[in-house]
Amino acid sequence: GAGVSQTPSNKVTEKGKYVELRCDPISGHTALYWYRQSLGQGPEFLIYFQGTGAADDSGLPNDRFFAVRPEGSVSTLKIQRTERGDSAVYLCASSLFDTDTQYFGPGTRLTVL
Amino acid sequence: GENVEQHPSTLSVQEGDSAVIKCTYSDSASNYFPWYKQELGKGPQLIIDIRSNVGEKKDQRIAVTLNKTAKHFSLHITETQPEDSAVYFCAASYSGGGADGLTFGKGTHLIIQP
Numbered sequence: 506g507a508g509v510s511q512t513p514s515n516k517v518t519e520k521g522k523y524v525e526l527r528c529d530p531i532s533g534h535t536a537l538y539w540y541r542q543s544l545g546q547g548p549e550f551l552i553y554f555q556g557t558g559a560a561d562d563s564g565l566p567n568d569r570f571f572a573v574r575p576e577g578s579v580s581t582l583k584i585q586r587t588e589r590g591d592s593a594v595y596l597c598a599s600s601l602f603d604t605d606t607q608y609f610g611p612g613t614r615l616t617v618l
Numbered sequence: 619g620e621n622v623e624q625h626p627s628t629l630s631v632q633e634g635d636s637a638v639i640k641c642t643y644s645d646s647a648s649n650y651f652p653w654y655k656q657e658l659g660k661g662p663q664l665i666i667d668i669r670s671n672v673g674e675k676k677d678q679r680i681a682v683t684l685n686k687t688a689k690h691f692s693l694h695i696t697e698t699q700p701e702d703s704a705v706y707f708c709a710a711s712y713s714g715g716g717a718d719g720l721t722f723g724k725g726t727h728l729i730i731q732p
Contacts, residue, residue, distance in 0.1 A: 538719060540720075545725075546724055547622075547725050548720070548722050550720060553719050561719060564719065606652070607652070607664070609654070609663070611659075611660055
């Protein structure tokens with residue numbers, strides 16, 4: 506079946522603007538994760554959803570970052586008042602509830618000018 | 619929180635030789651250790667994983683070993699091929715029966731020389 510998909514693949518915005526990044530998980534996967542990957546680094550955990558609720562948002566860097574998953578499937582990562590330091594690849598992953606294997610999407614490359 | 623160290627940062631081997639990448643972790647509660655391969659412009663792809671109840675796991679040319687006492691685990695790739703060239707990441711997490719966020723190492727750029 507289809508894997509994790511993310512849109513857009515690339516997003517260029519100006520400092521101070523608001524952006525939304527979308528993730529479509531693998532069908533049937535109840536767990537969904539957001540990570541951020543800076544150039545030359547490993548992915549860094551941001552937030553984890555189990556169903557519709559955020560089970561762990563300890564990785565969100567500050568209150569400019571927010572994520573939702575209203576129907577337990579598609580998730581949107583929202584960044585307010587973007588800063589140049591927010592530039593990175595934002596990765597989404599999903600997994601079945603009872604397993605640990607996380608499957609990643611291709612990512613959204615965010616560039617803040 | 620968990621901290622994962624990965625070495626080396628770059629590894630160059632001749633085609634057909636073996637490659638070994640090593641990781642250490644800090645949290646003794648971690649019990650799940652996946653390895654991901656990432657090609658340029660793509661998301662990480664799981665290649666193998668191991669749980670703390672076993673010491674070794676093998677899948678064709680790829681194997682992973684885990685030493686819980688020393689808190690380190692390693693990826694072994696034998697008979698390397700040009701398509702093995704990529705960045706490899708190790709990760710660790712604690713999962714008490716559900717899912718959990720992964721803590722990644724900084725990655726190893728594996729270069730297979732023809």
